[in-house]
Amino acid sequence: MRRLYVAGNWKMNTTRTSGVDLATAIAAKVPAEGCPVDVLVAPPFPYLTAVSDAISGSGVKLGAQNAYFEASGAFTGEVAVDMLRDVGCDAVILGHSERRHVLGETDETINRKVLASLEGGLPVILCIGELLEDRKADRTEAILDEQLTGGLNDVSAEQLSEIVLAYEPVWAIGTGETATPEQAQAAHAYTRDWIRRKYGDAPADAIRIQYGGSVKPNNAAELLGQSDVDGALVGGASLKADSFTAIIEAAISVAEGA
């Protein structure tokens, strides 16, 4: 079984103080050694350093929510991969649906960010997922094809080992409407098959695919119990220590029961 990976995407939430308190509470539940699942928190850029300090000595990893593809220069408002590494980031989330659909990122831009992150030594969580209108029009697989083809363009099999995919049906994000375990499993299996066709068996069997979209303590275990669901990318429920640690505990139970 692949090692489960639970990530909390804080989006544009928390203050410095509440973020540090949240990170401290999560870190208390995730020891540096011996935790059977991977855990990451991705705070807003201004709080990365404070959160890094708060999780220091624990097993919690630090993530960024975006990165730019250029290394330095006149790119007002952007943040380079090296800067993220410099403040202790272990990974970066790229291609999130809010970056695609609210902030206008294209597969081409996302791919440039993926390549820059991998070349800069920063592992990537690459998000993919269809809109409700795509699902209703039976275009879920076509959208996954398009986003995987675009996002992974020029990514080698070796580089793929530094990528985690996150399937996030946009209609389930922040809506309280979760994909059923069967819907999640079907999309994850399709995604893994896509990886198998492009990269072969070993990369397909190894790559982890998180599910995101209204993951909560009461649905986490069932989603994580699906054979191709290897973790969760959690938004709203990652903002409360109780709910996020309950999701981590659900993942630990699934891992230990496997």
Ligand SMILES: O=C[C@H](O)COP(=O)(O)O
């Ligand atoms: O990155 C996280 C996802 O957008 C899921 O957010 P959510 O758990 O609030 O639905």
